[in-house]
Amino acid sequence: xxxxxxxxxxxxxxxxxxxxxxxxxxxxxxxxxxxxxxxxxxxxxxxxxxxxxxxxxxxxxxxxxxxxxxxxxxxxxxxxxxxxxxxxxxxxxxxxxxxxxxxxxxxxxxxxxxxxxxxxxxxxxxxxxxxxxxxxxxxxxxxxxxxxxxxxxxxxxxxxxxxxxxxxxxxxxxxxxxxxxxxxxxxxxxxxxxxxxxxxxxxxxxxxxxxxxxxxxxxxxxxxxxxxxxxxxxxxxxxxxxxxxxxxxxxxxxxxxxxxxxxxxxxxxxxxxxxxxxxxxxxxxxxxxxxxxxxxxxxxxxxxxxxxx
Ligand code: G3H
Ligand code: 13P
Ligand code: ZN
Numbered sequence: 001x002x003x004x005x006x007x008x009x010x011x012x013x014x015x016x017x018x019x020x021x022x023x024x025x026x027x028x029x030x031x032x033x034x035x036x037x038x039x040x041x042x043x044x045x046x047x048x049x050x051x052x053x054x055x056x057x058x059x060x061x062x063x064x065x066x067x068x069x070x071x072x073x074x075x076x077x078x079x080x081x082x083x084x085x086x087x088x089x090x091x092x093x094x095x096x097x098x099x100x101x102x103x104x105x106x107x108x109x110x111x112x113x114x115x116x117x118x119x120x121x122x123x124x125x126x127x128x129x130x131x132x133x134x135x136x137x138x139x140x141x142x143x144x145x146x147x148x149x150x151x152x153x154x155x156x157x158x159x160x161x162x163x164x165x166x167x168x169x170x171x172x173x174x175x176x177x178x179x180x181x182x183x184x185x186x187x188x189x190x191x192x193x194x195x196x197x198x199x200x201x202x203x204x205x206x207x208x209x210x211x212x213x214x215x216x217x218x219x220x221x222x223x224x225x226x227x228x229x230x231x232x233x234x235x236x237x238x239x240x241x242x243x244x245x246x247x248x249x250x251x252x253x254x255x256x257x258x259x260x261x262x263x264x265x266x267x268x269x270x271x272x273x274x275x276x277x278x279x280x281x282x283x284x285x286x287x288x289x290x291x292x293x294x295x296x297x298x299x300x301x302x303x304x305x306x307x308x309x
Contacts, residue, residue, distance in 0.1 A: 003066070003099040004076045005130045009044045010169060010207035010251040018304035019246035022046035022209075023295060024082060024256035026053045028065055029284050030263070033291025035069040035077070041296060043305040045075055046100070046252060048082040051089060063097050076309055080132070082254070090120045094129045102132040102171070110157060117165040125166070132252070135161055136173030138212050140182070150175055155198040162203060169207040169252060172199055176212035180221075180234040180257050191241050200249035207251035214257035215239050215302070217294075220265045227268035234261075242302045255298060259291050266290040 009020050023034045025047050038045040047069075049062050066079050080100040081093040090101045103120040105113035117133045124131045136153030153172040162170060174192040176182065183189045199208060216236025224231050242253060270283040277283060299306050 001070055001074050001076060003070065003079050003097070005099045005128070005168075006046065006078045006080070006207075006252070007130060007168065009046075009076065009078065012044075012308065013246075013251040013305070014205060014207060014249065016304075016308065017247045018308060019250050019253045019302075020044055020046050020305055021295065021298050021303050022048045022080060022082075022252050022254045023259060024048050024050060024053065024254075025062060025066075026056055029288040030259060030291055031062075031065045031069055033288040034259075034295050035073050035075065037292045037295035037299065038075055038077075039073040041299045041306040042309050043075075043299045043303070043307075044077075044309050046078045046080050048080040048102075048254070049093075049098075050082045051085065053082075059092070059096050078130075084120070087116060087119050087123070090131075091123055094124055094127050098129065100130045100132065102134070104134050104171075106134040106137050106171075106173075110161070114161060114164050117161075117167060121166040121168075130168040131166075132169045132171055132209055133161065133165055133167040134171040134209075134211075138173050138177045139175075140177035140179050140212060150177070152192055152195055153199060155195060155202055158199050159202050162206065169209050170199075170203070171209040171211055172196070174210070176210055176237055178212045178257070180214070180216050180231060180236070180261065182212065182214075182216065182237060183235050185233040185235065189235065189238055189241070191237065191245070193244070196245060196249065203249070206249070208249040209252040209254070210242070210245060210250050211254045213237055213242055213253045213302075214255050214261075215242070216261065217258060217297075220258070220261040223265035223269055224261065227265070227272040229264070229268060239301045243304065246302065246304055253298075253303060258294055258298070262290040262294040263287045
């Protein structure tokens with residue numbers, strides 16, 4: 001099956017009360033682990049590539065690996081640019097075979113965000129590619145926003161943004177954040193479901209996206225800490241909160257950190273138990289299995305996308 005866009009995936013997910021997992025990919029083992037899980041679960045899938053991933057692996061290697069996964073699994077897969085910073089990087093991915101791009105203009109003014117997003121949408125739609133925009137800024141990696149200081153999405157802006165830009169989906173900030181430290185230690189994880197509900201009311205039937213949605217599974221953090229790592233206070237979004245969002249307007253849930261943690265925990269454990277191993281296959285094979293098991297867990301516990309193809 002060729003690459004697909006997210007259009008039908010999101011329509012079905014919205015109506016069906018589930019979400020599609022968008023997993024970040026950087027190498028062959030990650031792509032294989034994710035796609036093997038989706039294949040076994042019969043789940044539609046978004047594989048997403050950041051600027052950092054393109055720099056690390058090279059665009060062409062990632063595209064060819066995803067093409068191999070399509071041949072191998074026959075799954076409906078969308079290949080998506082994660083956090084496109086400007087028109088040029090979006091154009092490069094559209095020209096280079098992606099079926100979906102994100103233009104992240106959220107750091108600019110509302111007017112600047114509309115301007116660059118509209119420019120990307122015009123080029124993308126002319127080439128059969130769909131576009132995700134973002135309004136509001138997540139705490140964590142986005143400039144000048146820290147964990148105490150989310151710039152939550154303003155529901156008053158969403159209709160105008162979607163109408164003026166023509167975007168196909170919208171990422172919003174309701175308290176999720178990138179990375180493994182999403183809430184202060186000792187505080188109760190909270191998401192602004194009031195904002196999500198209001199956005200959904202203003203944009204009926206329109207697909208909403210959540211970034212920064214790893215749950216930072218405690219067993220993985222514990223394993224990392226047991227085998228020489230130092231990740232005190234790592235904390236994520238509780239799985240039941242994400243499941244609640246997926247039942248409503250949220251059609252795409254972005255997960256990267258949980259895969260990184262699963263891979264790292266497994267490799268740390270491997271070397272602790274087998275200190276003389278030096279064949280990369282000896283530690284990358286269990287790491288790939290850990291990715292697969294983590295994605296299956298997400299499909300079942302968070303996304304609800306099992307059996308949806
Ligand atoms: O949102 C960010 C993703 O986790 C990708 O991270 O830019 O380090 O590849 P990266
Ligand atoms: P996590 O760091 O929570 O996995 O979020 C990933 C993400 O939003 C990629 O765009
Ligand atoms: Zn993100």
